[in-house]
Amino acid sequence: EIVMTQSPATLSVSPGERATLSCRASQSVSSNLAWYQQKPGQAPRLLIYGASTRATGIPARFSGSGSGTEFTLTISSLQSEDFAVYYCQQYNNWPPNWTFGQGTKVEIK
Amino acid sequence: EVQLVESGGGLVQPGGSLRLSCAASRFTFSSYWMSWVRQAPGKGLEWVANIKQDGSEKYYVDSVKGRFTISRDNAKNSLYLQMNSLRAEDTAVYYCARGGLTAASSGWFDYWGQGTLVTVSS
Numbered sequence: 001e002i003v004m005t006q007s008p009a010t011l012s013v014s015p016g017e018r019a020t021l022s023c024r025a026s027q028s029v030s031s032n033l034a035w036y037q038q039k040p041g042q043a044p045r046l047l048i049y050g051a052s053t054r055a056t057g058i059p060a061r062f063s064g065s066g067s068g069t070e071f072t073l074t075i076s077s078l079q080s081e082d083f084a085v086y087y088c089q090q091y092n093n094w095p096p097n098w099t100f101g102q103g104t105k106v107e108i109k
Numbered sequence: 110e111v112q113l114v115e116s117g118g119g120l121v122q123p124g125g126s127l128r129l130s131c132a133a134s135r136f137t138f139s140s141y142w143m144s145w146v147r148q149a150p151g152k153g154l155e156w157v158a159n160i161k162q163d164g165s166e167k168y169y170v171d172s173v174k175g176r177f178t179i180s181r182d183n184a185k186n187s188l189y190l191q192m193n194s195l196r197a198e199d200t201a202v203y204y205c206a207r208g209g210l211t212a213a214s215s216g217w218f219d220y221w222g223q224g225t226l227v228t229v230s231s
Binding site for chain 1: 146153154155156159168170171204212215216217218219220221222223224
């Protein structure tokens with residue numbers, strides 16, 4: 001099983017500041033990585049797939065980068081609605097045994 | 110807007126069974142891979158199973174193999190998850206999620222339902 005490790009567990013950021021979230025895979029997943037945002041009591045929302053492609057309707061302040069085992073989600077200027085938990089997910093293997101990271105909580109500083 | 114609505118969750122005793130349903134609307138359901146993803150209370154996300162458009166391919170996470178069965182009825186625009194031999198560790202919110210049009214694009218989920226809570230407890 002590919003283990004996805006996210007850091008930090010919690011990130012305290014002031015509105016308007018940049019947030020940088022990391023995700024590491026235990027083995028290469030190429031660019032087969034997605035990022036999701038989840039707010040309390042809500043379903044996850046797809047932000048990024050293919051490591052760097054924004055999903056439909058996602059603001060440009062969200063960007064993804066990386067390949068292989070190291071990935072980054074950057075939120076260029078945090079808005080109030082961006083405070084949430086963010087998950088990375090690899091979908092590299094077939095037959096599928098897709099796995100998520102444990103999440104990074106972005107909270108208001 | 111795409112809509113996915115899960116139902117069928119509830120309280121069940123260990124060893125019991127439950128069938129979850131997901132009603133899809135506002136997109137061509139028969140064209141997409143579909144998945145179930147779960148989230149234990151206060152925990153992260155876990156992919157559970159997925160199914161090809163015509164139901165000819167089905168895949169499961171190891172922890173549910175032999176106990177859970179994913180299926181679909183394209184005529185009813187519905188996805189199902191039959192869960193047998195339930196364990197306490199299966200307690201979670203179960204989400205129905207839409208994958209892509211191809212196997213290569215089936216691994217990310219662009220639409221999710223609101224989830225249905227399954228609680229396995231005596």
